[in-house]
Amino acid sequence: MRTAAVRAVLIMSLTVIQAVVAFLCTLAGSWLAFPMVLSGVASTVVATWSVLDVWVTRQVWNQRNGVVSVPSSTARRMRRERRSARRAARAQARKDTRIRRRGAGGLSRA
CATH class of the missing domain: 1.20.58 (Methane Monooxygenase Hydroxylase; Chain G, domain 1)
Incomplete structure (x- = not known):
C-alpha cells in the first residue's frame, strides 16, 4: 500500500x-x-x-x-467518557478514604 x-x-x-x-x-x-x-x-x-x-x-x-x-468523533467521545469515568472513580475513592479516616478517628475518641 x-x-x-x-x-x-x-x-x-x-x-x-x-x-x-x-x-x-x-x-x-x-x-x-x-x-x-x-x-x-x-x-x-x-x-x-x-x-x-x-x-x-x-x-x-x-x-x-x-x-x-x-480517529472518528465517536472514538474521541468514547475516550472522553472513559477518561471522565476514571476521574470520577478516583475522586470517589479519595472521598471514601477521607470519610473512613475521619470516621475511624471519631469512633476511637468516643
Whole structure:
C-alpha cells in the first residue's frame, strides 16, 4: 500500500513536470511540443490509474478490516467518557478514604 502511494506521487509529479515542459515547448514553437503533449496525455491516464489504485486499495482494506486510520468523533467521545469515568472513580475513592479516616478517628475518641 505504501509503495503504491509513493509510486502514485512520483508518477503524478512526473506528469506535472511533463505538462509544464509540453506547455513551454508549445510557447517556444518547438517541434518537441506535439510528442510531449501526446506523452502528457498518456502519462495523465497512467497517473489517474495509479491514484485510483491507491484509493481503491485503501477503501477495500478499510472495508475488510473495519478500521479507519483517522480517529472518528465517536472514538474521541468514547475516550472522553472513559477518561471522565476514571476521574470520577478516583475522586470517589479519595472521598471514601477521607470519610473512613475521619470516621475511624471519631469512633476511637468516643
